[in-house]
Amino acid sequence: GESVGLHLPTLSVQEGDNSIINCAYSNSASDYFIWYKQESGKGPQFIIDIRSNMDKRQGQRVTVLLNKTVKHLSLQIAATQPGDSAVYFCAGTNTDKLIFGTGTRLQVFP
């Protein structure tokens, strides 16, 4: 079936460094993608989204890159802070549903 997944279960970065979290998807027809942040004990929180007619979108300290050729998207977090520690997962459309990846845990150390 269609899938959306992440490359690494855990990513450790030093405070102040940039973080890059990756996601791959299998459905070439997917046209909308979302990145969510989930802190321990909380619900997923919307971070940023991107449609397939774009290859880059920027928010506050975050950038999402979409490469439709290799069906890959990434979330870049600039100047990572301790408050960025969480599980990040991507979601992509599959016809009329959103399919969620399993997540990457971002650990920020001083």
Add this chain to the structure above:
Amino acid sequence: IAGITQAPTSQILAAGRRMTLRCTQDMRHNAMYWYRQDLGLGLRLIHYSNTAGTTGKGEVPDGYSVSRANTDDFPLTLASAVPSQTSVYFCASSDSGSTDTQYFGPGTRLTVL
């Protein structure tokens, strides 16, 4: 504006018991969803509702039922709970269809013994 609220926050339930998880949104979103989140499996869609009065089955609907009597409320019922339904349940809503941005509630942690 509260967004999405869920109740209870957590619950321990004996197998075979009936349980209803509540979800209310105040954003006047048309679509609402129920997901379960299990370690290593990500979020899986249980049921959804594109608009008040309509519901549909998601990826893992067995053992669950929903109703959508109005725009704001979308309760999830386990008619006879089983241990495999131990999970964290999230309710979400979106302005239009499921390809629109979905906003999540804080979750209900359910343990079935």
